[in-house]
Amino acid sequence: MKNKSISLSKYGLVISLVVVVLFFGIITGGNMFVPMNVTNIFMQNSYLIILSVGMYFCLSTGSVDLSCGSVVAVAGAILGFMTVTNSYPLWLTILCIILCGGLLGLFQGSLIAYFGVPAFIATLGGELVFRGANTVILDSQTLGPFDPAVQYFAAGYIMRDFKLFGMNGFCLIVLAVGIVAIIFNEVSTRRKRQKYGFTVPAVYASVLKVIAIIFALSFVMISMAMYNGMPFILLVLIAIILVYSFIANKTAFGRHVFAVGANRSAARLSGVKDKATILIVFVNAGLLASVAGIAVAGRLNAATSLAGTGYELEAISSVLIAGGARAGIMGTLVGATIMAVLNNGMSVLGLGADVQKIVKGIVLLLAVGFDIYSKSKAEN
Numbered sequence: 001m002k003n004k005s006i007s008l009s010k011y012g013l014v015i016s017l018v019v020v021v022l023f024f025g026i027i028t029g030g031n032m033f034v035p036m037n038v039t040n041i042f043m044q045n046s047y048l049i050i051l052s053v054g055m056y057f058c059l060s061t062g063s064v065d066l067s068c069g070s071v072v073a074v075a076g077a078i079l080g081f082m083t084v085t086n087s088y089p090l091w092l093t094i095l096c097i098i099l100c101g102g103l104l105g106l107f108q109g110s111l112i113a114y115f116g117v118p119a120f121i122a123t124l125g126g127e128l129v130f131r132g133a134n135t136v137i138l139d140s141q142t143l144g145p146f147d148p149a150v151q152y153f154a155a156g157y158i159m160r161d162f163k164l165f166g167m168n169g170f171c172l173i174v175l176a177v178g179i180v181a182i183i184f185n186e187v188s189t190r191r192k193r194q195k196y197g198f199t200v201p202a203v204y205a206s207v208l209k210v211i212a213i214i215f216a217l218s219f220v221m222i223s224m225a226m227y228n229g230m231p232f233i234l235l236v237l238i239a240i241i242l243v244y245s246f247i248a249n250k251t252a253f254g255r256h257v258f259a260v261g262a263n264r265s266a267a268r269l270s271g272v273k274d275k276a277t278i279l280i281v282f283v284n285a286g287l288l289a290s291v292a293g294i295a296v297a298g299r300l301n302a303a304t305s306l307a308g309t310g311y312e313l314e315a316i317s318s319v320l321i322a323g324g325a326r327a328g329i330m331g332t333l334v335g336a337t338i339m340a341v342l343n344n345g346m347s348v349l350g351l352g353a354d355v356q357k358i359v360k361g362i363v364l365l366l367a368v369g370f371d372i373y374s375k376s377k378a379e380n
Contacts, residue, residue, distance in 0.1 A: 013321070013322055013323070013327075013331060013334050013335065013338075014212070014334060016321075016338060017334055017337060017338050017341070020338055020341050020342065020345075021341055023345075024341060024342075024344075024345030024348070024349075027345075027349065028345065028348045028349060031348050032341075032344070032345060032348060033223070035223040035224065035226040035227040036227050037344065037348065038219075038220060038223035038224065038227075039223065039224050039227050039228065039231060040344065041340050041341060041344045042220075042231060042233070042234050042237070042340070043154070043155060043231050043233060043234075043299065044299070044340075044343070044344065045336070045339070045340035045343055045344070046154070046231075046233045046234075046236075046237055046292075046295050046299075047072065047292040047293075047295050047296050047308075047311060048311070048314055048315065048318060048336050048339055048340055048343075049237050049240075049241075049318075049333065049336045049337075049340070050237070050240060050288050050289075050291055050292040050295065051068050051069075051072070051288065051289060051292050051311055051312070051314075051315040052315045052318040052319055052332050052333075052335065052336040053240055053241070053244050053288060053329065053332060054068065054284060054285035054286075054287075054288035054289060054315070055068065055285065055312075055315040055316055055318070055319050056248075056319050056325075056327070056329065056332045057244075057248075057257055057281045057284060057285065058119070058281055058282065058285055059261075059316070059319050059320075059324055059325060060257050060258055060261045060281075060324075060325040061257055061260045061261045061277065061278050061281050062260070062261045062264070063112060063119035063278065063281070063282075064119050064120060064123065064316065065108075065119070065123050065282065065285045065312065066120065066123040066124045066126075066127050066312050067104070067108065067123040067124075067126035067127040067130055067289075067312065068285060068286075068288075068289040068292075068308075068311060068312045068315060069127070069289075069308035069309060069310060069311035069312040069313075070126070070127045070128075070129075070130035070131040070134065070308060071101055071104055071105075071130055071286055071289035071290060071293065071308070072289050072290075072292050072293040072296055072307060072308030072311055073130070073131060073134040073293065073305070073306075073307040073308040073309075074100065074101075074104070074130050074133055074134050074137070074293065075097045075100070075101060075289065075290040075291075075292075075293025075294055075297070076134075076293045076294075076296060076297035076303035076304070076307045076308075077133075077134045077137040077138045077143075077303050077305075078093070078096060078097050078100060078137065079093055079097060079146065079150070079293070079294060079297050079303055080137075080138060080143030080144065080146075080297070080302070080303030081137050081138070081143065081303075082096065083146060083147060083150075084143045084144060084145075084146070084303075085143060090147050090149060090150070094294070097290050097293065097294060098287060098290050098291070100290065101286040101287050101288075101289055101290025101291075101293070102283050102286050102287050102290075103286070104126065104130065104286045105282045105283040105284065105285050105286020105287065105289075106279070106282070106283050106286070107126070108122050108123055108126050108282050108286070109278060109279040109280070109281065109282030109283055110279060112278055112279075112282065113274075113275040113276070113278040113279045113282075114275055114279070127312070134305055134307075135305045138303060138304070138305050140305060142302050142303065142304045142305075143302065143303045144300075144301050144302030144303060145301045145302065146297065146298060146301055146302075150294065150297065150298040151298050151301055152232060152298075153232060153233065153236075153294065153295065153298050154233055154294070154295045154296070154297070154298025154299040155231070155233070155298060155299050155301075156231070156232045156233075157228045157229040157230065157231055157232065158170050158229060158230045158231075158232055158235060159229060160228055160229045162229075167222070167225035167226055168224065168225040168226075168227075168228070168229035168230065169225075170229055170230055171221045171222070171224045171225035171229055171230045172221070172222075172225055174221060174230060175217060175218060175221040175222070175225075178214075178217050178221070179214055179217070179218075182210055182213050182214055182217070183210060186206055186209070186210050190206060233295055236291075236295075240288075241329060241330075241333055244329050245328070245329040245330060248328060248329050249328070249329075253277070253280070256272045256273070256274075256277045257277060257281060258325060259272050260272060260274045260277050260278065261325050262325075292311075293307070293308070296308065310357070310360070313360065313361075313364055314339055314343075314360065315336075316364065317335075317339055317360065317363055317364045317367050318332060318335040318336040318338070318339045319332050319335060320335075320364075320367035320368055320370075321335040321338055321339070321363070321367045321370075322334055322335030323335075339363070342359070342360070342363065343356075346359060
């Protein structure tokens, strides 16, 4: 069965991203599209994409994590304390950071899942405790610089000197592989849906979709190829997106997360271990926040007590802009990209931190309002 029309509501999020990009591109006089700036959008906002993935699972269970920004700060503080102040090996430090992130998530998840503490209260308390712990660990100082490997993780480029046609060759190879993968995925998806009798989009709709995705990928990859190449952190982001997209869409755990969020009591009666699911979700959020903390500290090449401030609100906005639990990981990626473009565009315009907070607050309110409106409309 074929659907002969294009659903604007289905592609509304992508249209919103295009509008935001074009808006900032125009008012910045084209500076938004400079190759260096395109690269910076992903490097400077890598933390946002990582945190948004963790936040997506939290919101999908009907919970929220207000502490992820403080966990980011704690991760940076541990990195500075162990490698700069005490000269511990980097591998041991990274292991401790990841373990600490998981334990902090385990602590909060236990309170929420097994002791019935509302997620808002548990994570708000965690946010305050972890923020204070960050200040104690740093002793109100800024610690740095870090090992070159940490800097490379957050701000390094893959095969920077490898050139093809006067541009970075690795980016061009990734672009070629990406184009093949996009076309193959669309064709195989259509065949699979047709095989089982599901509705498939019209051919021209699929073609337009593939062309749009390839155009966006080509613009990003060629821009990076014209600058210093593909940032290593972008490769990390791609891996995270692919792994968690598989978990959300192809595993029993992913289905359990949505079942708990839709109706926890019904999920429990259906055999879903709701408490364990919520616990794992928060442990995962802590782990991802610790990775984001390493990325933030590596990009700044310093650990500061102000790191991670407000990051939780940006992550929540990214998921809600995309439509909450209905968005999926790919939708969350688009929502996070909208927030990243917003952050970058305001920085390029030279707007002060106060104005940026006002804009982000308005965006958060609009995102929540739209999410509530969409849910009420769906129920009716």
